[in-house]
Amino acid sequence: MPDFPNIILYAIPFFMLAMLLELYVTARKQIKTYEPKDAFSSIAMGLGNVFLGFASKALVLLVFFWIYDNFRLLEIPVAWWSFVLLFFADDLSYYWFHRISHECRLFWASHVVHHSSKHYNLSTALRQTWSGGFYTFIFWLWLPLLGFHPALILLQMSISLLYQFWIHTEAIHKMPRWFEAIFNTPSHHRVHHGSNPIYLDRNHAGILIIWDKLFGTFQPELEEEKVTYGLVKNIKTFNPIRIAFIEWLHMFKDAFTGRKSLKSRVLYLLKPPGWKHDGTGKISDDLRQDWINSKKHL
Template sequence: MPEFPNIILFAIPFFIISMILELYVTTRDQLKRVKGYEAKDAFASIAMGLGNVFLGFFSKVVVLWALMLVYENFRVFTIPLAWWSFVLLFFADDLSYYWFHRISHECRLFWASHVVHHSSQHYNLSTALRQTWSGGFYSFVFWLWLPLLGFHPGMILLQMSISLLYQFWIHTETIDKLPNWFEAIMNTPSHHRVHHGSNPLYLDRNHAGILIIWDKLFGTFQPELKDEKVVYGLVKNIDTYNPVKIAFIEWWQMFKDAFSGRKSLKNRLFYLVKPPGWKHDGSGKISEELREEWLREKSNN
């Protein structure tokens, strides 16, 4: 098996330096539209990131085992280690990330781990470090088709790390809009600010990893609007800086909804697979309903 470096570990000093620079720029220029860093929030994000790195030593064992199992026993082709195979893998991995990210917003079982990343009401480079402690143990299912095609697991893990590194720099308000050609193809701070918005118009939009083209292709793209300032966080914020609560509060709430009270087995299962906000008695609202309601009110005004 080819050995590739764990570039996430090598990038940690870059993360720290970048956050210090961002903090300096936002403080120096006193940008009113930037909330900036709140110490407790930033430290909570960093704690989540450190926990993710630590647990990653264990989750990557599971991921590597699953990828190798498919590659060694079920692969259709054997794709060599060549420059063109990495080009193909770049697009295949990015498409996998798009669907993983989109389903993580549309299925509560995956949202239970992904909600961690959206739990901050601030948006800066430290927010990028606010990563799940549980998602790494099962989100890899969206990448299993890659070793089935014949991509080596080592290549896949390397490209997944490259995608994660790219997404670090887009978690900032210090960059407004980039050149039109770049905004048209690539995921940018502007596009990703939309993704972190709790505004009804922005909910569950711009799921891109590196390329924004997938959102445009599959109908989930929403540009950042000047007259609709992004409000960061969740529809219902969790209001805690405790890393353990941030990591597991949605798991607790999901299982509580699914297994408490009197409801049918079908509805219990629906609490695991339906989108966040869904309620069996109709009292909840999912993001599509919130968006449609907002658009109706907007048109009436």
């Protein structure tokens, strides 16, 4: 088994230094982006994610190796060209994981953690799920099946996560045009964290923004539409435990209480956030269309 380092652990000191630098730069630019309680909540969520990651990664490796050892279709060696192939395969997997995490409430229940801050800074990148690591890896199962070594897959997943740290900032307005056209950037990802109707469920990219452009989920940051960060309905808490599990409680309450059909109960797990069995709810597409219609009448 290849001996790859846990690069996320090695990167923790860099994360801390980068946040201090960002705080200095944004203060100089008079951008109020940090709020102490919010930042500490994000850091606590990140530490919890790292701690639980030891268990979740053990599960992921177990499943990946089971598929790799028993069902792999090809023998892909650990070589430079396999890294290149895996880079694109992993990034495509991340795109669909991320997109489904916004379009299916069962996955949103864990992913909502990352969107629960009303602030946007490098500490927000650390606001990670405590539950998602135990089941969202299913979007990567095709990689060991194809023949990529499990250790190589986990390394590339870590590289992707590491890349996405720096794009959580307001200190960088725009990157060069060629970079904005190909890669995920702070501007693209600010859109993703917006609760403005036009920005909802857009720019799901990990490293490459090309997937959003290819699959129709790209939205540029508009100068006339300043991003409002957070959720459509914010959770209003800094308690890490509540942040980690409050959407699970809401989802199970919607699915398993009250008088409704079995089909409706299942759909509360599978439909997008905002869906209601009685037709009174509005999902992101509805909110976006309402926004577009309102602009047409101005």
